[in-house]
Amino acid sequence: MAKIRCALIGPGNIGTDLLYKLKRSEVLEPVWMVGIDPTSDGLARARDMGLKTTSDGVDGLLAHIEADNIQIAFDATSAYAHAETSRKLTEKGVKVIDLTPAAIGPFCVPPVNLQDHLNKGEENVNMVTCGGQATIPMVFAVSRVQPVCYGEIVATVASKSAGPGTRKNIDEFTQTTSGAISKVGGAKQGKAIIILNPAEPPLMMRDTIHCITETEPQQDAIIESVKAMEKEVQKYVPGYRVKEGPVFDGNRVSVFVEVRGRGDYLPEYAGNLDIMTAAAARTAEMFAEQMLKA
Amino acid sequence: MNLKGKKIRLHDMSLRDGMHSIRHQFTVQNMQDLSQALDKARVPLIEVTHGDGIAGSSVNYGFGLHSDKDYLEAVIPHLKNAQVSVLMLPGIGTIKDLQMVEDLGVKTIRVATHCTEADVSEQHIKYSAKRGFDTVGFLMMSHMASPEKILEQAKLMHSYGANCLYMTDSAGHMLPEEVKAKIGILRAEFPDTIELGFHGHHNLGMAIANSLAAIEAGATRIDGSVAGFGAGAGNTPLEVFAAVCDLYGIETGVDVSALMDAAEDVAVPIMVKNNELPRINRDSLTLGYAGVYSSFLLHARRAEEKHKIPAREILMELGRRGTVGGQEDMIEDVALEMLRARRG
Numbered sequence: 095m096a097k098i099r100c101a102l103i104g105p106g107n108i109g110t111d112l113l114y115k116l117k118r119s120e121v122l123e124p125v126w127m128v129g130i131d132p133t134s135d136g137l138a139r140a141r142d143m144g145l146k147t148t149s150d151g152v153d154g155l156l157a158h159i160e161a162d163n164i165q166i167a168f169d170a171t172s173a174y175a176h177a178e179t180s181r182k183l184t185e186k187g188v189k190v191i192d193l194t195p196a197a198i199g200p201f202c203v204p205p206v207n208l209q210d211h212l213n214k215g216e217e218n219v220n221m222v223t224c225g226g227q228a229t230i231p232m233v234f235a236v237s238r239v240q241p242v243c244y245g246e247i248v249a250t251v252a253s254k255s256a257g258p259g260t261r262k263n264i265d266e267f268t269q270t271t272s273g274a275i276s277k278v279g280g281a282k283q284g285k286a287i288i289i290l291n292p293a294e295p296p297l298m299m300r301d302t303i304h305c306i307t308e309t310e311p312q313q314d315a316i317i318e319s320v321k322a323m324e325k326e327v328q329k330y331v332p333g334y335r336v337k338e339g340p341v342f343d344g345n346r347v348s349v350f351v352e353v354r355g356r357g358d359y360l361p362e363y364a365g366n367l368d369i370m371t372a373a374a375a376r377t378a379e380m381f382a383e384q385m386l387k388a
Numbered sequence: 389m390n391l392k393g394k395k396i397r398l399h400d401m402s403l404r405d406g407m408h409s410i411r412h413q414f415t416v417q418n419m420q421d422l423s424q425a426l427d428k429a430r431v432p433l434i435e436v437t438h439g440d441g442i443a444g445s446s447v448n449y450g451f452g453l454h455s456d457k458d459y460l461e462a463v464i465p466h467l468k469n470a471q472v473s474v475l476m477l478p479g480i481g482t483i484k485d486l487q488m489v490e491d492l493g494v495k496t497i498r499v500a501t502h503c504t505e506a507d508v509s510e511q512h513i514k515y516s517a518k519r520g521f522d523t524v525g526f527l528m529m530s531h532m533a534s535p536e537k538i539l540e541q542a543k544l545m546h547s548y549g550a551n552c553l554y555m556t557d558s559a560g561h562m563l564p565e566e567v568k569a570k571i572g573i574l575r576a577e578f579p580d581t582i583e584l585g586f587h588g589h590h591n592l593g594m595a596i597a598n599s600l601a602a603i604e605a606g607a608t609r610i611d612g613s614v615a616g617f618g619a620g621a622g623n624t625p626l627e628v629f630a631a632v633c634d635l636y637g638i639e640t641g642v643d644v645s646a647l648m649d650a651a652e653d654v655a656v657p658i659m660v661k662n663n664e665l666p667r668i669n670r671d672s673l674t675l676g677y678a679g680v681y682s683s684f685l686l687h688a689r690r691a692e693e694k695h696k697i698p699a700r701e702i703l704m705e706l707g708r709r710g711t712v713g714g715q716e717d718m719i720e721d722v723a724l725e726m727l728r729a730r731r732g
Contacts, residue, residue: 248714269484293712297709
């Protein structure tokens with residue numbers, strides 16, 4: 095079967111983990127890995143896995159886009175570089191899946207709004223943040239039952255799974271995630287908190303989702319909606335699990351989630367990495383299927 | 389221990405750490421009364437924010453009765469000498485929140501991270517230093533890392549521009565020898581122009597002794613709260629510490645009697661009114677004993693009420709799991725897990 099050919103930009107933790115997932119895809123073929131440091135481990139690893147590589151940044155890729163028929167690119171670099179990268183790629187007709195918190199394009203949380211983006215044929219979609227991918231489906235699971243005036247999430251990740259990019263951009267994490275809690279999750283107001291925990295052995299990614307409903311929570315409908323959403327996410331992140339809840343306390347509805355990664359590049363505890371790359375791969379696959387049909 | 393003639397600066401926490409003790413329910417009037425009493429006692433530095441720092445107001449930590457901005461605006465204009473600091477935790481607050489307080493007359497910004505995660509403070513410390521604030525790097529839960537690790541992390545904060553570095557005993561778990569070793573290694577490695585500070589909690593009854601050990605090892609800023617108004621069993625009781633300093637000949641510049649009055653006539657009535665007197669009891673003692681973040685106390689009590697699992701058992705389990713500051717959401721999670729295990 096024909097596959098849609100892709101480029102990955104940024105050979106760090108996220109780019110490398112994503113590469114493992116694309117290698118398994120039936121509709122995507124990773125062809126290029128783009129970096130900026132010729133001596134980086136990430137580029138060497140990609141070469142070993144059979145990819146073409148360049149250390150000249152996105153400019154090193156541009157000349158090859160037509161010849162190699164690159165139709166989808168993933169940006170796993172930083173929010174600062176993304177605008178320029180995206181402009182250069184979309185000019186050449188490449189669809190961009192943005193894994194930085196730059197959020198130029200609309201937020202994409204697959205079980206909530208991927209179908210809308212497919213219908214609209216967006217040229218750049220943003221994958222929010224790892225915490226957003228793990229929690230916004232649950233905010234939405236409550237807000238599709240009844241109005242949520244406030245949604246708050248606490249994402250706790252193992253120190254070892256947070257790379258230098260995340261650490262330098264921690265404000266972007268909280269701001270992007272809280273924006274998406276309201277824009278995508280459907281809460282009127284959003285707040286996001288991130289905690290790094292250095293415990294050894296590293297703890298599994300865990301997330302707490304608090305929603306304040308405008309009126310008394312419709313418990314049965316919310317329980318059912320949360321269960322259905324858990325299954326939706328599990329389709330592409332098998333280690334996603336509602337650990338406790340929903341817990342009801344007045345108008346507060348709380349859900350406690352754990353994300354066990356697939357252990358592709360970083361070990362299982364790095365569910366934060368897994369859910370981000372799995373969501374990006376899922377998004378690209380849906381776009382690819384649409385392209386293949388056309 | 390000869391501490392005679394040492395000069396230190398006391399930093400009062402009651403309007404920030406005290407927020408934890410009364411579920412962040414200070415009225416504006418409470419804050420004004422308390423800050424003015426501290427000012428009168430010549431306390432040079434007072435911290436004002438939500439207990440979990442700027443933008444800490446949340447389901448997870450508890451909503452403040454008022455916003456940080458409202459509190460700061462109400463407090464600062466009425467102070468004659470005292471200056472005001474704010475606390476911020478990257479991952480909870482952002483630079484936008486720091487920009488918000490900039491025009492309100494805040495002089496000191498303290499950026500707090502877990503003691504092994506200093507690199508998340510780069511954006512905020514750089515911003516604060518660049519804008520000319522007295523900039524403090526604040527390493528929380530310092531009992532969880534070795535002196536060498538504390539030094540490595542303090543060096544990061546210093547490299548971003550912090551002019552003062554804190555070794556913080558957020559769990560009230562430390563003993564004086566440990567405080568001395570950790571402040572001592574920092575004092576040996578940093579130039580004299582870099583100030584060192586210590587923030588204690590009284591969960592094991594060691595806050596005064598620990599603060600003295602910090603001074604002996606070279607700290608010149610010491611945090612405390614009048615009447616120990618703070619999380620867990622409270623902070624280092626500031627009026628007691630000021631009196632002890634006097635007897636040792638340590639110069640604090642504060643008026644000890646006026647500080648006693650602030651504690652007795654202003655702080656304690658606020659606690660009584662809110663039905664919360666921070667003191668050493670089996671739950672706060674457990675925080676210190678198990679090395680758990682002091683502000684978990686009231687959350688664990690609430691979980692006890694709701695799920696009928698003793699707070700002490702929840703706190704011991706949180707200690708075993710190596711939870712860090714800010715993980716209040718783990719309290720209900722662990723309580724539910726324990727409940728499930730009990731039901732078999």
